[in-house]
Amino acid sequence: MNDKIWLSSPHMGDNELKYVTEAFKTNWIAPLGPHVDGFENDLAAYTGSKYAAALSSGTSAIHLALIMLGVKAGDEVICQSMTFSASANPISYVGATPVFVDSEKETWNMCPDLLREAITDRIAKGNKPKAIIPVHLYGMPAQMDKIMAIANEFEIPVIEDAAEALGSSINGKAMGTFGLMGILSFNGNKIITTSGGGALISDQEEYIKQARFLATQARDKAHHYEHSVIGYNYRMSNVSAGIGRGQMEVLQERVDKRRSNFEFYKKELTVFEGLSVLEEPQGYFSNRWLSTIHVDPAKTKGVNKKSLYNILLEDNIESRPLWKPMHMQPVFATSPFYGNGVSEELFRNGLCLPSGSNLSDEDLERVIKGISRVF
Ligand SMILES: *Cc1c(COP(=O)(O)O)cnc(C)c1O
Secondary structure, rough: OOOOOOOOOOOOOOHHHHHHHHHHOOOOOOOOOOOHHHHHHHHHHOOOOEEEEEEEHHHHHHHHHHHHHOOOOOOOEEEEEEHHHHHHHHHHHHEEEEEEEEEEOOOOOOHHHHHHHHHHHHHOOOOOOOOHHHHOOOHHOOOOHHHHHHHHHHOOOEEEEEOOOOOOOOOEEEEOOOOOEEEEEEOOOOOOOOOOOEEEEEOHHHHHHHOOOOOOEOOOOOOOOOOOOEEEEEEEOHHHHHHHHHHHHHHHHHHHHHHHHHHHHHHHOOOOOOOOOOOOOEEEEEOOOOEEEEEOOOOOOOOOOHHHHHHHHOOOEEEEEEEOOHHHHHHHHOEEOOOHHHHHHHHHHHHOOOOOOOOOHHHHHHHHHHHHOOO
């Protein structure tokens, strides 16, 4: 059996261990410390956001953002349907209802036309949405100019889920910095990892200060422990942040490598009739977190997502269907949905290919060889 090729596995650089060792030597083994401060500064500098709060996960960042916007039971929040469940779960944590919006074909992200339709319809039904959560899937930026214009017109705050898009931008502006707040993830499979972690970024200092306060059990200023609001244990540890600092030093290399994976797949796979990739619209820059391939079974003489998945699995290669849309998930069966068929079609015919920045040329050749065999 050949070695396993993973979809997206952690890829450490040279200095992560040095920073972790430093945390041990100085006994900063806590959810605060110099690496946490340093990592926050690195994130703000890299994204161009004024402020950043390092947290225990991307999910907790969304949760805190919703809390700070005052979202509560009975409220509605608009969320992209095609995404990982972590975009939507925090809406339920605060007792609100997600309202799902389908994708468009240019970026596979939230369709601006359907967003407008959803907002006007929810307002007509007497429940104006309290927030909008667009996602930059696989690193491809959503159409933020249009989404922000609509959000501003209706005065609804945007929480940008940039968990998959650190390193992506539109005309040089980093994803996560278009909305009122943005969230990042450093989970094990993301473009950089702290083994588990996330961040909230914003140009509004008040949100970042409040996020740090809520994330450390909401302790009021007093000698004893005094609490006037409910708190959370959501801060990032100084050990994890040490990993993060090392990872930030190699982030640009990781983006370059993932983009080169994508270019390789594009060159080698689009020669097959019926296979296509998602191109970047003008001015859009994707970190190509995951390389994806779209299959048109009408043109491939029967080859479909499943047959590609199976042939790769035979050679111990991990691939995965595109995210199953949230409106198709049993847990969200009763949530409102504004659809156009795009995300369902993508789920039916799309596949994520091995995309790690640690893949060798040989690994990539094995993927191509596998796929070539079905054609
Ligand atoms: C990974 C991910 C998250 C959640 O991040 P965690 O750090 O794993 O909690 C949220 N949204 C999307 C789109 C993601 O891919």
